[in-house]
Amino acid sequence: MSLDMLFLDEQSTLIHRSINSSRVDTFRRRLSEGSIYSLSGFNVARSNPKFRLSDSPVSIRLNDETFFETKTDSDKDIPTEIFRFHSHEQLLALTNTNRELPDIVGEVSSVRSTITDGLRGPQRVMVTLRLEEDVNVCVSMFDDRAVTFQTKFDEHISKPKGTLH
Known part of the structure; x- marks a missing residue:
């Protein structure tokens, strides 16, 4: 990363x-x-x-x-x-409008993974991003994306920050 x-x-x-x-x-x-x-x-x-x-x-x-x-x-x-910086409320207002696809930047606060948990079935990773002090977003990734993310996350030495596109 x-x-x-x-x-x-x-x-x-x-x-x-x-x-x-x-x-x-x-x-x-x-x-x-x-x-x-x-x-x-x-x-x-x-x-x-x-x-x-x-x-x-x-x-x-x-x-x-x-x-x-x-x-x-x-x-x-x-x-x-x-630079188009938006507050959490402004991002929510853009939901499903098809007017803008903003990037979301946050700190990775937790990661849950069926890959590291050794569970059978579809590969899934859930990442919680802290956007602001009291605003968290959960992002789910599946299959190849989940495996790619988990591999890069495991290789990272220090606590990563995340950018969601």
Whole structure:
């Protein structure tokens, strides 16, 4: 698993950024939301068409050589209107409207699995995501998706965060 974020370049283009799970703790301490950085020493790769957080054809991958310099003297403003953040109530209002398919980001608070429990029958994983302090969502996955999720979850070293698409 990895930590996926969105970067905004000088032309206000959203670019997907991925940090390998083994480097998450290293970069988490060096980055803060809403800050402006000069970035060097990163890899550029084609965006995965099955997992795209932005329209950009490329994504950025941070590595051990990546260097951040905080820009405190920048006159640039971050155009927050291009990010569509919603409260839990707003997400509920979008249910079954077919107007927008928002991403849901939350902390994995529990995982129940027929795979690890050794139960026979269909493979099923139920993940509880904490969206806010008192708002939890249960997500169910079946068959191949359940096995894929469980495999990646088991390989993860630290407590994962989740993004649901």
